[in-house]
Amino acid sequence: MRIFLLGATGSIGCAILRDLLAAGHDVTGLCRSDTAARFVSGLGASVQRGDMRRPDDWAQALEAQDA
Numbered sequence: 001m002r003i004f005l006l007g008a009t010g011s012i013g014c015a016i017l018r019d020l021l022a023a024g025h026d027v028t029g030l031c032r033s034d035t036a037a038r039f040v041s042g043l044g045a046s047v048q049r050g051d052m053r054r055p056d057d058w059a060q061a062l063e064a065q066d067a
Contacts, residue, residue, distance in 0.1 A: 001067060002028070002064060005027055028046040032050070
């Protein structure tokens, strides 16, 4: 399943990200900074750059996701 994860680098989001990847899902994490992007991609997820508070940055990426 292709999953878009907001807050992928937060304390809860990080745990969810790891669990989703371990279960074999294709995860894209929203990342605001270069540091966050390196962390998310280092775990094996795709990165969508943007700010959660500005949906125009990332809303189009949802079209390719299942959840």
